[in-house]
Amino acid sequence: MISIKTIFSGLSKIMDWLWNINLVLGIGSIIFLIINLITKKLELTANYLGNFKIIIHQVGNMSSEINNTKIYLDNMIGSPALLLNSNMHQTLIFGYTLFIVTVVLIYNYQLMKLFNSLNSAIKENALFISGITEKFNTLAKVSLIVFCCGLLLSICKLWLINSITFGNITLIPIFDNGIINFAWLGIGFFIISGIFKIGFELKKEQDLTI
Amino acid sequence: MAIIVNLDVMLAIRKMSLTELSERVGITMANLSVLKSGKAKAIRFTTLEAICRELNCKPGDILDYKGD
Numbered sequence: 001m002i003s004i005k006t007i008f009s010g011l012s013k014i015m016d017w018l019w020n021i022n023l024v025l026g027i028g029s030i031i032f033l034i035i036n037l038i039t040k041k042l043e044l045t046a047n048y049l050g051n052f053k054i055i056i057h058q059v060g061n062m063s064s065e066i067n068n069t070k071i072y073l074d075n076m077i078g079s080p081a082l083l084l085n086s087n088m089h090q091t092l093i094f095g096y097t098l099f100i101v102t103v104v105l106i107y108n109y110q111l112m113k114l115f116n117s118l119n120s121a122i123k124e125n126a127l128f129i130s131g132i133t134e135k136f137n138t139l140a141k142v143s144l145i146v147f148c149c150g151l152l153l154s155i156c157k158l159w160l161i162n163s164i165t166f167g168n169i170t171l172i173p174i175f176d177n178g179i180i181n182f183a184w185l186g187i188g189f190f191i192i193s194g195i196f197k198i199g200f201e202l203k204k205e206q207d208l209t210i
Numbered sequence: 211m212a213i214i215v216n217l218d219v220m221l222a223i224r225k226m227s228l229t230e231l232s233e234r235v236g237i238t239m240a241n242l243s244v245l246k247s248g249k250a251k252a253i254r255f256t257t258l259e260a261i262c263r264e265l266n267c268k269p270g271d272i273l274d275y276k277g278d
Contacts, residue, residue, distance in 0.1 A: 208251040210241050 005122055012119035019112040026101040033094045051077055051178075052164075052171040077174065103146055110139050128199035136193035143186035150179030214274040217246045220265050235260040 054076050114135040121127050154176045164171040221228065228246065232239045237257060244250050258269055265272070 205251045208244060208249060210237065210245045210250045210253050210257050 008115070008119045008122050012115045015108075015112040015115040019108050022105060022108045026105050029097055029101055033097050037091065037094055051079055051174050051176050053174050054078055055170040055172065056168065099149075103142070103149070107139075107142050107146065110135060110142060114139060126203075128196060128203040130200055133193055133196040133200055136189050136196060140186045140189035140193055143182045143189060147179055147182035147186060150176060150182065154179060212275055212277055214276055215245055215248050215250070215272065216274055217242075217261070217272055220267055220271055224265050224267075226265070231261070231264060234264045 114132070117129075117132050117135055118127075121129055121132060157173045158175065161173045163173075221231065228242055229239065232242050235242075235257070237260075245253065253273075258272070261272060262269060
């Protein structure tokens with residue numbers, strides 16, 4: 001039977017690898033965008049506007065012979081890759097990507113530190129230590145910051161863009177539901193942080209009971 | 211905290227050192243120091259009983275209450 005110590009040791013190693021991969025990818029993205037800023041390439045693919053409802057104004061329908069079922073393509077949800085021609089485009093994307101990469105790196109770094117702390121705490125049979133409480137608290141705060149930023153971006157998108165039309169394809173902005181997960185994560189981390197704080201206080205009291 | 215630990219006073223009255231009490235009661239020096247300095251959050255009845263037995267005193271001689 002696999003012990004909890006083995007599980008946390010494995011998770012800690014996975015988080016270490018993920019952090020290293022994220023670091024390489026993050027730095028790579030930034031370098032790529034810096035090169036784009038220097039070379040002043042006007043066309044740059046971007047799908048940073050979140051989810052859109054894609055309506056295809058196509059006459060006719062797509063059909064399948066499987067079980068004699070006909071498939072009608074009405075609309076779909078997706079993140080379209082937009083090609084924009086603007087002098088400000090590279091700078092805006094650079095700023096946006098820099099922000100996203102920073103947030104993702106902070107998030108992953110905090111996760112890695114949390115799993116490392118949990119791993120060493122479980123190894124020493126002392127789970128309730130103040131460091132773990134603080135790490136859960138930081139993760140909760142970062143999650144809520146990500147949620148607020150995503151919410152702001154989604155609201156700006158809904159407010160500023162009515163629809164984008166390319167020939168017979170219309171893109172209608174929709175609210176990015178995925179961002180709500182960060183709010184739940186933040187609340188969850190706050191609750192876990194509170195539980196660990198109570199545990200830490202009880203442990204301290206137990207240690208000072210003669 | 212409003213609870214005052216007078217262990218040092220009782221030790222002085224009984225002319226007993228903290229080390230000797232520690233050996234007699236079976237509590238580590240570190241824990242007795244925590245109790246003596248007033249940093250302890252709680253005291254077990256078994257510990258209190260052992261200290262009272264060795265110092266030949268009552269719990270009230272060791273613990274006192276001083277309100278604001």
